[in-house]
Amino acid sequence: MATYDFIFDGLGLRDWCGDGEKSGGPMSMADLLGETSGQKVEVSAWDTPFPSLDNLHDACNAIPQSRDLTSGLERGFLDIKDSLKIVVDPLTQPLSWALNEMLWVMQALPWWIMIPLLMLIAYAVGRSMKLVALVAVCFGFLAFVDYYDYTMQTLAIIFVCAFICVLFGVPIGIAMSRSDRVQRMMIPILDMLQTLPPFVYLIPLIFLFSVTEPKLYGIAIILYAIVPVIRLTDLGIRLVDRDVIEAADAFGMTKRQKLFGVQIPLALPNIMAGVNQTIMMSLAMVVIASLVSAPGLGVLVLRGIRSLELGVGLLSGLGIVLLAIILDRVTKAALARINASQK
Amino acid sequence: MSDEIKIKIRNLYKIFGDKPQMALAYVRNGMGKTELLAEHNHVLGLNNINVDMPAGKTTVIMGLSGSGKSTLIRHLNRLIDPSAGEVLVNGDDILSYNDKQLRDLRQHHMSMVFQKFALFPHRTVLENAGLAPSIEGMGKGKYQKDARKWLARVGLEGQDDQYPHQLSGGMQQRVGIARALTSNSDIMLMDEAFSALDPLIRTDMQNLLIELQAELAKTVVFITHDLDESLKLADHLVILKDGFVVQQGEPQHILLNPADPYIEAFVSDINRARVLRVRSVMRQTTEAMGEISGEVDHDANLESLIERSGGDTTNRYRVMKGGQQVGILEMTDLVRSLVPRGGSSDPDAARRAG
Incomplete structure (x- = not known):
């Protein structure tokens, strides 16, 4: 009846297949047509179907259909969900707190403290008055069009997530640079995090946490944005001049002294480049994360899409661009200062 | 000439590859470097090295690139571990050292100067010079006097707050030497320390090293591929080729008695008149002989x-050492010694030079 009957007949697996035709799921359209017309469906060699799960299922009921696979995955995830939650929930709780606190602080402070404070940070990092002026103009504009609160929310989320990325990313990068085995293990994970569409890891996260919890989007952002800082820390430390490391060894430095006295300072330009990338990627992700209740400018973008408010969408998009420019320029200025002091 | 031996190297082998111990057995049975590489894919780095390095003297290890000289010097402070053999420093087998002892050796007893300077680019000249004390946890306030002293000694005053990249190559290497001196170690390893410098600056640095050496009498192990340099600096010269010692001894002796064609070819280009000393070509005698020109x-x-x-x-000179006559030098002998083969074919000259 089905194309691949011959395999199971040939191998004598007919019994194993159970042959319980009754348990078969919905038939294919072709089968249905064939049944109603009382004729056997003839499949020409040209139309031979790929031996996929569904096609093999037609020949043998013991083979699952592909929708069994996806529902199996789902069931599997739901089964481990509760036990996973027991472990992951308390571990990630501080993230929720940090995000809540930061959101609260940045919105509670009045604008006439917040904007000068941000200007001061820009000066401290970049030592350039031009940069400070850029920060003032951008935030002034965003506040002028009444997007101040949204901007602060976005910024608060980025600050927290980027900080946590650096907090975990740099040590992971160091571990990778010290051991080829760790590096070999980490690279596929990093590749996966980088290539997986961001929406894809939002899905299991929604199952795992409630949508009201900030850590839901926090984790999504961190997973997406942590990759560059890990990669560039690893690269930076591996690129440190081997002669200098040899000199450190020859003068009897301990591993610790080498790490903090030589490797990290010399890898700093690369690490800062990673931090810059991480901040930019968390900004990209914070927009997507508004799908799962992340506050900020992303919400406005989403509103623009959902209710076709073109103006809101465009203006909030511009706001994100301005934020991106500021964050990029400020971190690049910091990077340039490090580079200048190290040649 | 050599009284106390500071560093002894005994039957040292180094083989690079996956299974050095297996390859070691072949080498001990007489397999050469090329065969080992072709048949077993192992590189023979050092082949049965035995060298005694006298205390307070300069030992120069000379060889062309690939001869294993940089590998050898890295065995002395165990930046590389050997496949077999012993390295004795002050009679102690440093291969038995644990991490702590090894760090102590590197911090207090051996310092190193590198071909590419290897200064810390993120530290100032003063901080670089004070590397050794800073590793021990000493603050800048404590070590800066010492570091300044040595920086001044190598001719780098007032550059304390510069960064290495602001200095020229010669000045950077002076910092490298000051860094080694500040550690107050009695052994200094110099890995092609002057090879990256311009010829004139190189001469300056060689003179600086000779001066320092006259003053401090450290045990210096100097690596070079330059025969002129090695003859200028060496008290004890070791010539490496393909990982084994072709000849070692006093430089004058090697110059007058090259052990094999390889060294003969090496020494034939040398300005012998500048390198050879009167004591190496004179006739040893305390008797006054005939007419003396001076x-x-x-x-x-x-x-x-x-x-x-x-x-x-036609002149003839009386050779003096500490106010005493030790020999007579005929100018004809002198002229003969300037010709590579002629000089070395005289068996007496060899004995006298030794």
Whole structure:
């Protein structure tokens, strides 16, 4: 009846297949047509179907259909969900707190403290008055069009997530640079995090946490944005001049002294480049994360899409661009200062 | 000449590859470097090295690139561990050292100067010079006096707050030497320390090292591929080729008695008049002989004597050492010694030079 009957007949697996035709799921359209017309469906060699799960299922009921696979995955995830939650929930709780606190602080402070404070940070990092002026103009504009609160929310989320990325990313990068085995293990994970569409890891996260919890989007952002800082820390430390490391060894430095006295300072330009990338990627992700209740400018973008408010969408998009420019320029200025002091 | 031995290297082998111990067995059975590489894919780095390095003297290890000289010097402070053999420093087998002892050795007893300087680019000149004390946890306030002293000694005053990249190559290497001196170690390893410098600056640095050496009498192990440099600096010269010692001894002796064609080819290009000393070509005698044109110190080089004699080959000089006559030098002997083969074919000269 089905194309691949011959395999199971040939191998004598007919019994194993159970042959319980009754348990078969919905038939294919072709089968249905064939049944109603009382004729056997003839499949020409040209139309031979790929031996996929569904096609093999037609020949043998013991083979699952592909929708069994996806529902199996789902069931599997739901089964481990509760036990996973027991472990992951308390571990990630501080993230929720940090995000809540930061959101609260940045919105509670009045604008006439917040904007000068941000200007001061820009000066401290970049030592350039031009940069400070850029920060003032951008935030002034965003506040002028009444997007101040949204901007602060976005910024608060980025600050927290980027900080946590650096907090975990740099040590992971160091571990990778010290051991080829760790590096070999980490690279596929990093590749996966980088290539997986961001929406894809939002899905299991929604199952795992409630949508009201900030850590839901926090984790999504961190997973997406942590990759560059890990990669560039690893690269930076591996690129440190081997002669200098040899000199450190020859003068009897301990591993610790080498790490903090030589490797990290010399890898700093690369690490800062990673931090810059991480901040930019968390900004990209914070927009997507508004799908799962992340506050900020992303919400406005989403509103623009959902209710076709073109103006809101465009203006909030511009706001994100301005934020991106500021964050990029400020971190690049910091990077340039490090580079200048190290040649 | 050599009284106390500071560093002893005994039957040292180094083989690079996956299974050095297996390859070691082949090498001990007489397999050469090329065969080992072709048949077993292992690189023979060092082949049965035995060297005694006298205390307070300069030992120069010379060889062309790939001869294993940089590998050898890295065995002395165990930046590389050998496949077999012993390295004894002050009679202690450093291969048995644990991490802590090894760090102590590197911090207090051996310092190193590198071909590419290897200064810390993120630290100032002063901080670089004070590397060794800072590793021990000493603050800048404590070590800066010492570091400044040595920086001044190598001719780098007032550059304390510069960064290495602001200095020229010669100045960077001076920082490298100051860094080694500040550690107050009695052994200094110099890995092609002057090879990356311009010829004139190199000469300056060689003179600086000779000066320092006269003053401090450290045990210096100096690596070079430059025969002129090695003859200028060496008290004890070790010539490496393909990982084994072709010849070692006093430089004058090697120059006059090259052990094999490889060294002969090496030494044939040398300005012998400048390198050879009167004591190496004189005839040893305390008797006064015939007509004497003048007195000459036993350590003077031949060039100065040729200049003094005005090229007159009939002259004869009395060779003095500490006010005593130790020998007689015929100008004809001197001239003969300037020709590579002629000089070395005289068996007496060899004995006297030794």
